[in-house]
Amino acid sequence: MQASSRTITSNQAGPHDDLARRVARALAHPLRKPVAEHTRTAFAAAQAWREAHPGPLILDAGCGVGLSTRRLAERFGDHAVIGVDRSAHRLARDHGALPDNARLVRADLVDFWRLALAAGWQPARHYLLYPNPYPKAAHLKLRWHGHPVFPTLLALGGRLELRSNWRLYVEEFALALRQATGMSPLVEPHSPCDRCLTPFEQKYHASGQPLWRLVLDLPHAPGLIPDLQGES
Numbered sequence: 001m002q003a004s005s006r007t008i009t010s011n012q013a014g015p016h017d018d019l020a021r022r023v024a025r026a027l028a029h030p031l032r033k034p035v036a037e038h039t040r041t042a043f044a045a046a047q048a049w050r051e052a053h054p055g056p057l058i059l060d061a062g063c064g065v066g067l068s069t070r071r072l073a074e075r076f077g078d079h080a081v082i083g084v085d086r087s088a089h090r091l092a093r094d095h096g097a098l099p100d101n102a103r104l105v106r107a108d109l110v111d112f113w114r115l116a117l118a119a120g121w122q123p124a125r126h127y128l129l130y131p132n133p134y135p136k137a138a139h140l141k142l143r144w145h146g147h148p149v150f151p152t153l154l155a156l157g158g159r160l161e162l163r164s165n166w167r168l169y170v171e172e173f174a175l176a177l178r179q180a181t182g183m184s185p186l187v188e189p190h191s192p193c194d195r196c197l198t199p200f201e202q203k204y205h206a207s208g209q210p211l212w213r214l215v216l217d218l219p220h221a222p223g224l225i226p227d228l229q230g231e232s
């Protein structure tokens, strides 16, 4: 892995002016976009796998090549770990056999999260490791906390852990979380030492970039999404 990765540059100096309005809108108007058929099929397969692996669930959302999914499965041997990514190309990288308690799923999280909530999934832990930052101000709606699916990902509950090399992403996420739940997570520096969980973490750490994270225990709260059955 090369030890020179660019730091994030953004035309935003602080949290986006439109963040609170977008979060309020997402809370008031659940996402109605129809679920894509391929994600419905992928979810059904994941559901069947889950039934055969009934331990506490860990979601690795945006798992990329799935190394974190493997490492989490090794670290939490009594859990069932599902890594989800929309990139077939990344998921296809050969990193050896998956542990028995891990599964990789190709799916769009916007749909997968809605199906998971409608099916009553309650992850014990939920990782968002180095999500695409979309640092241009115009792209706020593509960041998870600016996206209409944000309340759904919170409603799943569990110990949510976000990591990023862009401090402002984590700070905005914390503001959005506070607005949606009244809870105030700490944004803290993250030092992976020699235990990097993902290739992006490895790359940023090796090039000396500071890393940031927040961790928050969320209740399972399907009531955050009015009219949940309309989404399944």
Ligand SMILES: C[S@@+](CC[C@H](N)C(=O)[O-])C[C@H]1O[C@@H](n2cnc3c(N)ncnc32)[C@H](O)[C@@H]1O
Pocket (backbone or CB within 6 Å): 061, 062, 063, 064, 065, 068, 084, 085, 086, 087, 090, 107, 108, 109, 110, 129, 130, 131, 132, 198, 199, 200, 201
């Ligand atoms: C910056 S990469 C980080 C990958 C990995 N977590 C890591 O740290 O190495 C972000 C990942 O999120 C995935 N992703 C972005 N939007 C997604 C979506 N809507 N559904 C599923 N995966 C998505 C991308 O395909 C990409 O693999």
